[in-house]
Amino acid sequence: MPQDAPTHTPGPLLAQIESPADIRALSVEQLPQLCDELRDFIVDIVSVHGGHFGASLGVVELTVALHWAYDTPSDQLVWDVGHQAYGHKILTGRREAFPTNRKYGGLSGFPKRSESEYDTFGVGHASTSISAALGMAKARDLKGTDQKVVAVIGDGSMTGGLAFEGLNNAGATDSDLLVVLNDNRISIDPNVGALHEYLATLSASGKWNALKGEVWELFDKLKGVGGGHLQRLAARVEDGLKAALTPGMLFEAFGFRYIGPVDGHDVVALARQLQRVRKLGGPILLHTLTVKGKGFAPAEADQVKWHAQSSPFDKLTGKSLATPTPAGTKPPKWQDVFGDALIELAEQDDRVVGVTAAMPSGTSLGKMMAEMPDRAFDVGIAEMHAVVFAAGLATQGMRPFCAIYSTFLQRAYDGVVHDVALQDLPVVFCMDRAGVAGADGPTHHGALDVSYMRAVQNMVVAAPMDEQDLRDLLYTALQHDGPFAVRYPRGAATGMALRDGFEAIPIGKGRKIRDGADLAFVTYGSIGQYAVEACERLDADGVRAAHYDLRFVKPIDAALLTEVFGRHTHVITVEDGVRDGGAGSAVVEWASDAGALDGTRVVRLGLPDRFIEHGSQRQLHDEVGIGPDGIVRAARALLGAEAEAA
Numbered sequence: 001m002p003q004d005a006p007t008h009t010p011g012p013l014l015a016q017i018e019s020p021a022d023i024r025a026l027s028v029e030q031l032p033q034l035c036d037e038l039r040d041f042i043v044d045i046v047s048v049h050g051g052h053f054g055a056s057l058g059v060v061e062l063t064v065a066l067h068w069a070y071d072t073p074s075d076q077l078v079w080d081v082g083h084q085a086y087g088h089k090i091l092t093g094r095r096e097a098f099p100t101n102r103k104y105g106g107l108s109g110f111p112k113r114s115e116s117e118y119d120t121f122g123v124g125h126a127s128t129s130i131s132a133a134l135g136m137a138k139a140r141d142l143k144g145t146d147q148k149v150v151a152v153i154g155d156g157s158m159t160g161g162l163a164f165e166g167l168n169n170a171g172a173t174d175s176d177l178l179v180v181l182n183d184n185r186i187s188i189d190p191n192v193g194a195l196h197e198y199l200a201t202l203s204a205s206g207k208w209n210a211l212k213g214e215v216w217e218l219f220d221k222l223k224g225v226g227g228g229h230l231q232r233l234a235a236r237v238e239d240g241l242k243a244a245l246t247p248g249m250l251f252e253a254f255g256f257r258y259i260g261p262v263d264g265h266d267v268v269a270l271a272r273q274l275q276r277v278r279k280l281g282g283p284i285l286l287h288t289l290t291v292k293g294k295g296f297a298p299a300e301a302d303q304v305k306w307h308a309q310s311s312p313f314d315k316l317t318g319k320s321l322a323t324p325t326p327a328g329t330k331p332p333k334w335q336d337v338f339g340d341a342l343i344e345l346a347e348q349d350d351r352v353v354g355v356t357a358a359m360p361s362g363t364s365l366g367k368m369m370a371e372m373p374d375r376a377f378d379v380g381i382a383e384m385h386a387v388v389f390a391a392g393l394a395t396q397g398m399r400p401f402c403a404i405y406s407t408f409l410q411r412a413y414d415g416v417v418h419d420v421a422l423q424d425l426p427v428v429f430c431m432d433r434a435g436v437a438g439a440d441g442p443t444h445h446g447a448l449d450v451s452y453m454r455a456v457q458n459m460v461v462a463a464p465m466d467e468q469d470l471r472d473l474l475y476t477a478l479q480h481d482g483p484f485a486v487r488y489p490r491g492a493a494t495g496m497a498l499r500d501g502f503e504a505i506p507i508g509k510g511r512k513i514r515d516g517a518d519l520a521f522v523t524y525g526s527i528g529q530y531a532v533e534a535c536e537r538l539d540a541d542g543v544r545a546a547h548y549d550l551r552f553v554k555p556i557d558a559a560l561l562t563e564v565f566g567r568h569t570h571v572i573t574v575e576d577g578v579r580d581g582g583a584g585s586a587v588v589e590w591a592s593d594a595g596a597l598d599g600t601r602v603v604r605l606g607l608p609d610r611f612i613e614h615g616s617q618r619q620l621h622d623e624v625g626i627g628p629d630g631i632v633r634a635a636r637a638l639l640g641a642e643a644e645a646a
């Protein structure tokens with residue numbers, strides 16, 4: 001357990017739960033107490049250590065009821081996204097380790113197969129649970145075993161196309177599969193789309209459900225009396241009425257037996273319901289209604305804010321316990337620089353529109369949605385759709401800026417290639433959370449975008465070293481008549497003074513940050529700030545390093561690299577992304593093609609060819625050697641090795 005993780009005391013019943021078998025030993029009447037204690041424990045831990053919050057509070061009863069009614073880990077429980085699985089982790093042998101959640105070397109914030117046999121499927125990205133669960137169910141059928149498979153998916157995650165692909169496939173099979181639709185009527189931000197509206201009508205169908213009972217009773221009576229003609233007529237009317245009025249008709253049409261909506265906070269009723277459902281066969285969808293943040297008043301009142309918490313808070317009032325930063329001293333977040341710049345661009349140019357896939361707060365596109373609701377679109381958790389939708393907008397002369405986290409854009413790669421680049425459409429990919437994302441870990445690191453974007457024909461691929469450059473690159477992208485990708489990281493930018501307005505940057509033009517005779521750093525993106533620090537530290541050693549900021553990996557700045565390779569025999573490239581195919585590769589490929597490599601040693605610093613776990617961004621940068629220490633070390637090693645060889 002990391003050293004700085006204080007211990008927390010669970011309630012008496014929770015303290016006895018070492019595994020779900022202990023939950024199953026409880027009577028159903030004891031479950032409410034277990035839920036109360038579990039909820040308190042989650043609040044206790046997150047109030048000190050931070051993490052995702054509202055979603056786990058909302059599924060406390062569902063989690064307890066599932067582990068009570070199902071025989072986990074033999075029965076397979078698949079969580080979608082997994083940010084709501086804190087209760088599951090705590091109940092499945094990880095209570096004592098839970099204070100290490102999301103910390104460097106500690107538990108993962110998401111279910112992870114290597115962490116526990118109860119984590120049946122690794123998650124972090126949304127909408128995968130139904131497909132994965134169906135795969136497990138099919139494997140079971142093929143192997144002739146009899147375990148049950150349950151997918152738990154939220155209403156937001158259900159807006160993803162992948163979820164529908166899973167439903168479509170599952171509903172056409174006779175495999176036993178339970179999908180629990182945990183409907184709390186919110187995503188990270190307010191949920192959107194027609195499905196959201198549909199679910200709202202189902203949720204409101206409580207009155208109909210009551211009436212329905214009476215209507216079906218009447219039909220049963222009618223069928224039991226009178227002659228055959230009356231019975232047949234009653235049966236036909238009943239079928240017709242059911243088809244027309246049954247809540248969940250959409251899911252029934254997908255081949256699922258729909259049950260619900262049920263109160264997801266009545267743990268006793270829910271546990272009994274699940275016990276009954278476990279005995280049924282075929283694809284079933286159980287629709288539970290829950291409240292995100294349940295039981296913690298501030299989180300219920302502001303569900304967007306309490307989706308996750310990064311700093312400590314008072315566990316009674318919710319008041320932040322973080323040391324306040326004096327006003328005006330906090331550098332802006334990269335995402336806000338983007339969000340503000342986009343509004344300015346949109347004010348200047350009617351063609352500018354914004355697109356996000358369910359991340360208005362995270363990308364700060366929400367600012368434009370608030371100011372220009374007609375020109376900024378949240379399309380739901382639907383990255384592929386977002387990209388193709390943007391492509392469609394671009395065919396009609398609009399200039400879409402697609403703000404998508406680097407990691408989530410992976411899901412839309414075919415749209416990037418087939419729908420945007422191949423048609424040379426002017427879509428701007430604003431790839432937020434590029435580089436290591438931090439506590440969310442490997443599912444969320446934006447590790448691959450430099451490599452995957454570099455490979456795409458027609459694409460301009462850029463990254464700002466500071467926020468002035470981000471603004472200017474966005475402006476440059478707007479002037480460009482083809483696809484353009486720009487990446488920037490999670491967290492705070494430099495805090496530099498920004499000039500008014502924008503300046504176009506010639507496409508493919510990097511810049512020299514400083515001269516130096518002993519070696520050259522060639523950096524790509526905001527990680528270049530570490531090289532600035534490294535240069536200062538090397539100065540103190542009497543090593544004079546030059547520093548070049550590439551800005552573009554495609555097209556790459558041939559003039560700048562001609563200077564680098566013309567003047568230096570020691571070059572270190574630095575990037576916050578995988579080394580394979582990344583900016584360093586681009587530099588070496590250019591030098592090789594240009595015949596400029598001759599005698600020059602190039603060291604490429606970046607993410608290695610393995611998945612990087614979670615921790616703070618700085619811890620992870622240091623781990624892989626792209627923090628200031630690592631850069632200085634690499635420089636000394638390179639120069640030292642040469643000195644030794646001489």
Ligand SMILES: Cc1ncc(C[n+]2csc(CCOP(=O)(O)OP(=O)(O)O)c2C)c(N)n1
Pocket residue numbers: 055058081083084124125126153154155156157158184186187188292357358359381382383408411
């Ligand atoms: C592919 C993908 N896109 C976006 C996200 C970011 N994301 C994480 S949770 C979430 C909202 C999920 O909403 P819902 O399924 O309703 O769960 P809730 O938080 O309401 O419990 C989003 C958009 C993601 N994890 N994966």
Ligand SMILES: CC(=O)[C@@H](O)[C@H](O)COP(=O)(O)O
Pocket residue numbers: 081083124188308362433437440490
């Ligand atoms: C679970 C999920 O995908 C999001 O909640 C994600 O953790 C948000 O990350 P940021 O905090 O970087 O917006």
Ligand SMILES: [Mg+2]
Pocket residue numbers: 154155156157182183184185186187
């Ligand atoms: Mg939801």
